[in-house]
Amino acid sequence: MNRVVLITGASSGLGEGMAREFAARGNNLALCARRTENLEALKSELESRHSDISVSVRALDVNDHDAVFQVFNAFRDEFGQLDRVVVNAGIGKGQPLGTGRFEANRQTAETDFVAALAQFEAAMAIFREQNHGHLVGISSISAVRGMPANMTVYGATKAGLASMAEGLRVELRKAGSPIKVTTLLPGYILTAINEDLKNAPFRVDRDTGCRALVEAIEKEKRVACVPPWPWTPIAFLLRRLPEAVLARMF
Template sequence: MTKGTIVITGASSGLGEEMARQFAALGYNLGLCARRIERLTALRDELTAAHPGITVEIADLDVTDDETVRVVFEHFRAAFGTIDRVIVNAGSGVGAALGTGGHAANRTTAMTNFVGALAQSDHALTIFREQGRGHLVLISSMSALRGMRRSMTTYAASKAGVAALAEGLRSENIPGVEISVIYPGYIRSEMTAAAADRTKFMVDTTPGVRAMVQAIERRKSKAYVPRWPWGAVAVAMKNLPLPIVRKLT
């Protein structure tokens, strides 16, 4: 008997892919979706071979397509009968300093990270309200705690929006529904690969995601992960003057 069903968006690479591996090992059925279906197919085959007691469904999903989000989530509900947890993970990290000709990249990030998160949350909560229960997890970022410079400006703003979305939903106190927001620090992934060697406090993928999974399993309303050093860094980022925050990030 499995522990339940989790839907993970952006599961074809990075943090989403590793979360799928770790939740599969814990005995969850998984609904995995992303734009790169061939990578999801390989991941499904890997997970079902390693954990034959679970079921893994996959779907092609662009989270900026609202109707497709609805269709995919309903597909997973029909396949499994219920959805216990949705992890809003799909994201984009492309960007440029504003006013330098990078509007298209910044718009992609804003649409994927915030508007996409809005659509995912909306459709997940439609299902959870009908079920009378569910756990919605939104993946934000430590970058959301303060405004970031240059190519990170739009990314940080979009992730701040995700965090505010989670807080608003939590304050609504929807019966039977739990809301978590996770603030990952710098965890090695496809998105962070280019800056990995020059980034402070970078954590390898497996232990970094393990900290995320543990916080999600504990149904933390808010978690900075890994707790060390990011719990302390969060306090500093919220309170220190902006010139010092720049040195931390």
């Protein structure tokens, strides 16, 4: 029986790339995003390439928190269960604090953390009822330390997501639950969010990055930097460098 993988923000970027990888591995897909025309095109492509899978798509703005619960439950009812939920939808509008761009920072915080909380809640309600499932939170390498300027709020939201996932993972371990929780910390993977960055070190193309993301998910890692090289040693160093050194790096 094919596993059912739900991915938010699946109409572009990492969500779209992961959908292709999961489809190639024989998974049924529940895909949601705001841009339904992109989702419909992706559904047609994947089902034509992989006749052994089913793909369902639904419109979802993750900032409509009631809709998050409704869409997740509708997918569960349609497929009979959800085996894996990938909390991926996000934006990167962060701006330096105190520069008159509060609205951009508020939108980033609400989409990348509060909406992620809604997705965690909706997924876990289903998983607790099923007594199985795998919750995956897409965080960021920027979560490992406080980052300056445009990365400050974005990194803070991703750190919050990672902390939320870790707390949940500890709770489930203590309870002996079969539910799994994975936190992924991607480095620079080429998507629309970072395509304008002039200094994006070690950036890989989307296909390479999404293949590494799905490999880490399939292994049900607790926490993984993606791609592992060079981001695992970079994360190790970032956690330990003095702030004075960080200030010279960024």
